Amino acid sequence: MRRTIFIIIIFMTGILSLAAQTPEERYAEAGELYGSGDYSGAAAMYRQLFEEGFRNADLFYNAGNAFFKSGDNASAILFYERAKLLSPADEDIDYNLQIARSRLTDRFETVPQLFFVRWLDFVSLLSSTNTWAVLALVMFIAALLLAVIFLTKSRAHGRLLSFWLSLASFLLALLMISLAVRNNALVNHNPKAVITCSIVTGRSAPGETGNELFVLHSGTTVTVEQELGAFREVRLPDGNKGWVRSDCMEKL
Amino acid sequence: MKSIVTVIVFLLTCLAAAAQEVTLTVDAPESAIAGERFRIIYTVNSTDGQFTPPKFDPAFTLQGPQQSTSRNVQWINGDVKSVVSVTLIYYAVVSEPGTYVIPEARFETKKLTVSSPERQIVITAGGQAPAAGQQQGQGQARSAGDAPAAGSEASMRLLFSDREVYAGEPITVTLKLYTRINLSGIQELKYPDFKGFLREDIETPPLRSLESETIDGVQYGTGVVQRFVLYPQIAGEIRIEPVEMTVLVQERTGTRDPFFDDPFFDSFFSSVSTVPRKISTQPVTVRVRPLPTPRPVDFHGAVGSFALESSISGSEAKLNDAITLTLTLKGTGNLNLAGEPVINFPQGIEKYDPKVTVRSSGTSSGSKTFEYLLIPRNPGTFEIPPVSYTVFDPQQEKYVTLRTEGYTVSVSGTPGAEDGEAPVYIPGEDMKYLGQDIRYIRNGSVRLSTISAPLVTKLHYWLWFALALFITAVVLLLRREQMKRSADIVGQKNRRAAKNARKRLAKATALLKSGRNEQVNAEVARSLWGYLGDKLRIPPSEITRDKCYSALRARNTGEELITELDRILTATEYSQYAPVSEGESPAALCKRADSLIGKLDDVLD
16 A cells, blocks of 8 residues: 555656656666666666657667666567667667677577668668658759750860769759658568567458467567457567567667 | 713713603593493603692592503613603592592602693583583584584584574584494595585595583584585575485404403404494575675675775886785675675776685685786876775674775876887777766756647748749839830930931021021030930930940941031030130031031931
């Protein structure tokens, strides 16, 4: 009884302090909690910020660290993956993700992606969706301006230059539009999910009746292919597919 | 020469004889059984004196004394040594149990009086049922269960220093033999396997003679067979199985003489045979309590009361010269099982496995020494951290942390240069990684913002592209219209160039009549410039003679026409600034200009 009251009081003060603080202050406070060794407290605060919709690579990176230190390896990997989507060239994220992955139960022979898909994904993640979108629009307008110059200019060599520049800008604009779309797909509709149950069975059909195909442990990253009821068809890093309960995974 | 030596020897002998002390000794048993005879023997090493017996207690029934004298003469290298000993034996019987004192006896010579020491004798009620509270120990803790079985003639007991211990706490166990009969030896000793314990024998002198000890009023011959230390390894009630021993018992086979109950006489009047007999101890249960949890990190299994000392061979060292750090664990406990302390030596100092020495004084007390050989491989100042070592103290029933001081070692020398010797190649050291952990969080200031739906999913974003296209299209259309119109204007000018020029020439011809030659020439020049500007599409502001000529040449105009044009233009300019008419008349100039325009028009169209 006393414990319940205690928990309620903590909860209430928590809500009050949440109401009083800006997200930046809460971020800093979570950092202090982490520094003082209260990893699960810090993780809870970072997670709260994530659930309120704040998106920041550093926030996710710190959340991953806090989850890792508090022993929740699956959530740590989830947040490192999220951080990596926002900051793909960050070496610290890669390093910590690699350490967190080294403690996983499941090990796979990963099927590598096609190199140009990998490059395209990497480049598309270097900026946010909106940055790419705005850049694409600017490039398109530049291409149009150059086209106007080409069509109206009378001097011969200037005309040729503006023609090529216009063509290049137009192609760049097209590329940037595709990067923006790809970035949007990766960041906001990423098909990847991390297994959060400590152990879960993959079956050949949605439901509890399908033949058991494989067993997954927490922290494994899978790709969601389709969803049917409470089940999702996932593709494992080694290319195999199976149906897994939706509540046993969290999408990026 | 020889006689001198003989005299000296003689004198020395006399001195020795004079210096010989008179002693009186008494030999009596410490205990005896009521009603049984025992002997009190006085021995004196002199014959010329008077022996006064002690005043015996009235309870003593005495026989004797039986006196005997023995003389022992020794000749060694001509030296006579004579030893006399007089023995007086009293046979005494005491019927009442109790503690009695045999007072001192005296021996008086002419010069001095010597006396024998006082002796105490305990008379016990032999053979009767043991009386409660009469137990006599020898300082060994024991419980009633350990007592030898009443009536048994030979038995063994395991005496425990403690029967309720903590895991790892050493127990000293004594295996003791109790006998009321004559034993001639031990044939076989069989230990159980002491499950749950680690046994360590203590060096015990072999059992040669038995001591007399009275337990519950019964006199036994006792002797320690073996002493050992048990270290409990597991917790719980642990039963120790009996120790078995085969002893050789001397049994009389002949008749027993009731008067001469003496082993010495026995051997004369009866025959004795040696019979092996098995005896064993009672099973004993020891309660072993587990060590309290949680165990401290720096607990390495040492249980007991200890002190930790440390020393270092020097606080200054040369590069690659060894330093020794010595840690000594002293005290009582399971020294053999005490693990080595964990010391985090600084990087740059090479550490070897410690040399461990255990010195124990027969039992579980002693010291254990850990000698760490350290070799500094880099110059600089190094901190050897203080060592903390936790032991469990069963007396205080808690963990006690022992600490030593830390040391600072300064290492001098240059790496690679070894005392003037030829420089030795030292291969570069590989980086040492001590552990692996994730990198720390970022605490820099961030701007946290929520992201609404991205632009690519919104229609207005794509409308911007459409708008840009639309604006471009409009701009292009307008531009085309304008170009078309301006192209028209130029074409008109081109077509009307000759006509306009002729109009001007006509105006010039009209001016001829008024006689203003300058104006006529200016009009001729204007008509020509106008014609050239319109025809060659050069704006009036940019027109120069050279530009016109090059434009004309570009259009394959004959060189004679260009020369003619140049002459006319020169003439008109010349006449403008020279009012007096020289050379050609304005009228002729008009005509020439008119024909030139006609010719140019043919070429340029």
